[in-house]
Amino acid sequence: MRAVADSSRIEGDALPEPPSREQLVRKLALAVQSHDVPATLHLLSDYVGAAHFLLARCDLIQEQGLDYIVSSDWPFDLVRRVAPEIASNYAKSSELEKCLSLFTPGFSLLPDDVIVPGSISRQYCSLGLCVGRTRYMLLLLFTEGLILSQERLRELGLLAAYAASSSEQMSNKAERDFELTERELECLFWIAEGKTSDEIAMILGISRNTINNYITSVMRKTGTKTRSEAIAYAVRNNLV
Structure with a gap:
């Protein structure tokens, strides 16, 4: 299986071991204690021989811009084009x-018009992982011709989840998941029960328009486009 690596390396140079x-676990513990997300991702990338990492938060992925990217050392022009x-x-x-992708490495190709740096391969590896209720995607670039260790890639998802769950910085960012108000959570619960807006309005004793406003707010905050998607999000994140 092939992949990609550090654009600063000169072709023909021997890759570092x-x-x-054991070395990774020691260094990872120190980086985690420092709440340094980029440092932990650099360590994990080195462990599998990757040159560049990009960590994306999946529940924010439908937002505009690059807000869903937690941390990355990919060249910025590449991030902006591929995001x-x-x-x-x-x-x-x-x-x-999405469920099958969790902790299972997958391989894809960058678009044909993307310019990749140096000896970096056009193929990249993606790995899904969960941190509590939040789902992330780790994307790795490797040096052209590198043979990946499947065993280390499988370990990578668990180690990345450990590092992320122990990071105060990522935990603070994850608080955006729980900005739903009590009323919004009530509406989410009732639409998951199959109730219409009129039925929810009758149950809660407020107007149908107010219910629709709550549901619209829920979909905006959860990055969903339909009630079905909002229900799936709620189930996936243990909100109902």
């Missing part, structure tokens, strides 16, 4: 495909 698991395609591909994936 990746750290052992819309990452979001589009994720949105097109079924819920089953």
Whole structure:
């Protein structure tokens, strides 16, 4: 299986020996204590021989711009060009495909018009992982011709989830998941129960228009476009 690496390396140079698991665990513990997300991702990238990392937060992926990208050392022009395609591909994936991608490395090709730096391959590796209720996607670039260790890639998802869950910085950012008000959560619960806006209005004793405003707010905050998507989000994140 092939992939990509550090644009600063000169072609023909010997690649450095990746750290052992024991070395990684020691360094990872120190980086996690410092709440340094980029440092932990650099360590994990080195462990599998990756040159560049990009960590995206999937529940924010439908937002405009690059807000859903948590941390990345990909060249910025590459991030700006590829980010819309990452979001589009994720949105097109079924819920089953998203679940199957968790902790399972997958490989894709960068678009043909993308300029990749140095000896970096056009192929990249993606790995889904969960941190509590939040789902993330880790994308890795490697040096052209590098043979990946499938064993280390499988470990990578678990180690990345550990590092992310222990990071105060990422935990603070994850608080955006829980900005739903009590009324919004009530409406979300009742639409998950199959109730219409009129029925919810009768149950809660408020107007149908107010219910629709709450539901619109729920979909905006959760990055969903339909009631069905909002229900799926709520189930996935244990909100109902």
